Amino acid sequence: MKNILTIDLEEWFHANYHDDVFDPQKTYEVRIVQNTERLLDLFAKHKAKATFFVLGYVAEQHPQLIREIATAGHEIATHGYAHQLVYQQTPAVFKEDVSRAKKLVEDIIGKSVKGYRAPSWSITPKSLWAWEILEELGFVYDASVFPIETYLYGLPSSPRFPYHPQYKERTLNLLEVPSSTVRILNKNIPFAGGFYFRALPYSLIAQCINTVNKEGHPAIVYLHPREIDPGQPRLTLSLKESLIHYYGISGCEQKLIRILKKFEFTSIKESLNYSAEH
């Protein structure tokens, strides 16, 4: 079975631990181009395809990079424009942010965008209204839900595998594609990306992917370009935030290579097999 690979295409400073981690008015060092090109080389070498959730901010600054990703056969989806948490936005501001990002990317690649992922998994019990807006904007799927509970995010009541959510007593056409977990002692345990991918040993991640596959589903791995970049500048963060943001960065690329060697990967679009006209 082919698993799913997803990349949240954002810079090293796009973090949401507190409001002032980065200043949208300031200019920061660009790391995204070199890191993404390294990822593209790795994916080509291991014949992996991925879904790239492109941040509008990044698309605006590096349209050529987005074209390169699309030309390499990967799916282009959107991560919104400004990397603000959905549950801290009003529905109107959210709609504006996502439609701006969607249009920006569509103009660059000349194709419509069907998938969305929220910054920091921020579709939670406080922001389920976002689903209806995504449906209205023409998205086929959302991949913003993590069926666990953490201090930053999570929708613990979510099913573990793709489903059409109920909202205001209506079943939505929008498909929710939740992040992968394994079930241990009646709890959903994350393993497949970000901090969890960096912190857990290769053998355990591989075992969890196999467990999800045995349940009949592809596992969804997610990473950020900054996670293979030990030389990136450091943000001012608390000890806990630093740990979440940087732990295991130095070994992440090698672990990714082992995972790419062991498993086959494709995009969400190809895995779900929806048609472009959907």
Ligand SMILES: [Zn+2]
């Ligand atoms: Zn993000």
